[in-house]
Amino acid sequence: MTDAKVSRRNVLLGVGGAVVCTAAGAGAGFVIADKDAAPPAAAAQPAPAKYRSRPDLRALPDVTITTPANATAPGLIFLTPASGTGLWGPLLVDEKGSPVWFRKVPDPATVAIDFKVQRYRNKPVLTWWEGTIGGTGGQGVGQGEFVIADTSYRELSRVRAAGSEQADQHDFVITPDDTALFWVYDPVPYDLAALGGPADGVLHDGVLQEVDIRTGRRLFEWRARDHVGLDESYAPLPAGESAHLPYDYFHANSVGLDADGNLLVSARHTWTAYKIDRRTGEVIWRIGGRKSDLRVDEKSAFSWQHDFRRRRDGSYSVFDNGAGVTKEREQSRGLIFTVDESARTVTFGKEFLHPTKISAPTQGNFRELADGGSFIGWGQSPWFTEYAPDGTVRLDGHLPLDNQSYRAYKAEWAGAPLDQPALGLHVDGGNVVVSASWNGSTKVAKWRARAGGQPRALTESVEADRTGFETMLTLPGTPEYVVAEALDSGGKVLGTSAAIPVRV
Incomplete structure (x- = not known):
């Protein structure tokens, strides 16, 4: 972890590896190809320069707006395109789909994930994850670090996991105390015989860390296997030649803060959203899955989900994929529900669907906008959509159809680069x-x-x-x-x- 005005990687240049995007497995759906592998014949000829002033951006993917902006919330759109072009990095576009800023990930990283605006030291910053994904049977597990950059796009810090592990890509939250919350996927020896697996098997433990950004000191750590049993999982065991690959029974994919300061966690493979005591680590309640502590009404039931959050009015939201290893719903959705902790009930509030009935088996997010609207990134499907509070679509667009973006956000941002035009x-x-x-x-x-x-x-x-x-x-x-x-x-x-x- 570094925390300097200008870090050793202030200038981010380099060539990422070849990338193949796939829906295989139950994780994020990314598979990173061998850097030394020969490129496909179609990629042998360089593409013509898209921008004469920046010929290095010849492979930057086009963003298409299909529903033009109408009474939208102010802001720009934040994407991390993933395709076979090898040009990976955080991409900022305007409401017409025109690029505003792009930075290619540097070697040895091959992927950029989860590009968004946060606040650090009471100032707006950009954050994203850089690293590699894959190597565990297509389960979408990352090894990398998080970047924090200022309004001039200078690196302020690189946040790394405490200990020997590397940070996973699924989420990165800067708290009001200038600490960082994120996940680590830790493979540990585990006897899986009771589940029909090998006695000398391997378990992917979901490890939640909170570290001080300035010093890198670990302040809190929570391990899923200490609190969540393997019998909660809907994910199948690796089998056959893959039997000794890590069993990703939990697959944490988001972390956030509730209004009372406790932790909100989504685990895709247990179909469960958890509230966790930030001091003791004990599970306060489960919503959904095999051991829900709250009674969930039929319209609020979700599966293979991402991005569990508290909204300003006290309700909760989640991106309900409804599809993964199995398909439980015909289409994915943004879901809002209310929680009555005293009555131990979860009640449906509203759902947001795409006009083309998108089903996203992997990835995705659902966020509240400053004006009460909502924004969805459709994950494996390359679409993003802005909704008015009543559910009306007021902006819709997509990356090229062979692309995907793990998440998509909309937020206000004022950038002032230090280089020349x-x-x-x-x-x-x-x-x-x-x-x-x-x-x-x-x-x-x-x-x-x-x-x-x-x-x-x-x-x-x-x-x-x-x-x-x-x-x-x-x-x-x-x-x-x-x-x-x-x-x-x-x-x-x-x-x-x-x-x-x-x-x-």
Whole structure:
């Protein structure tokens, strides 16, 4: 764990491994291919440059908006696209699907997961997970670390698990005390004979850690096998040649804080949401599964779920996949219900469905927006949807259909990168076409191209409104040098590119 203004990995560059996305197994559905494996023939030819100013982003996936924004909550959309292109990293797009910021994960990490806005030291930050996933029979178990970056996209910290383990990707929560909550999947020797498995088997224990971000000191640790029996699981034992792979009986995939400060946990393979005493580690109650402590009405029953949360009005929400190893529902949904701890009951509140009846066997999330609306990332299905409080769809879109994003979020974000705007030039019909972009800047409203015979004597200029990640401007003739200036809505210069010579 590092906690420095500029860390050893402040500049994140590198090439990730080849990736194959699959629905196999009951976990997150990611399988990472061998980095040294030969790429498929179709990938042998490089794709044409998508952005002349940033040719390194040629494989950045397109985001399609199918239902345009209508009375939406303010904010940008946070994704972690996963496809076979090898270009993995946190991706921020606007409501039109245009990229705002992207950063490729560095070696040796191959995957970025769970990109979102949080607060650290009372300031807004970006957080995401970097690492590798797989190696346990397609169960979606991660080994990596969490990144915290400031509004200039500089790393503030890398948070790692305390001890010898590596952090799992499924969730990362910064608490108001500047501590971090996250999971570790710990394979431990375990006698599985009573379940029909090997006596010398291996169990994946779900380990919840809370660490101090600044020091890395472990403050709290909770182990699922100390509190949750294997008889609660719906996951089948590994069998045949896979019998000695770790049995992922619990599969923790979210952690959060309840209003009283205790912990809220989702375990996909037990179909259960747990409330856990943050001081003692004892289970306060279970909702759902084989040993529910509360009576759950029929419409509130969920299975293979993700992302259990408390909402501002006191209700609870979960992304009910309804599908995994088995299919229990025809379509996945965002589910809201109320809990009466005195009466020990769970009562249905509302559900949010996709118009195309999406079933997502893996991944996904369901979050409340600041204005009372809701936002769903459909996990294995590459869609994301924003809903009004009454359930009306007010924005809908998707990554390419061969992609997926473990979660998708919407939140307000103001980014001010420290690097210069990027500039690309080409001559067309005797004129210079200027392509300008600035990865991560959220305040650019216009671009100005300036040109002349010397870098310090730029007498010609043209302006154009920003039209997406990259904006094109045309300068008449073929001047010697060109710069691009990024302007805010009031015309103030936010940043200037280097002066680039025009080569005919």
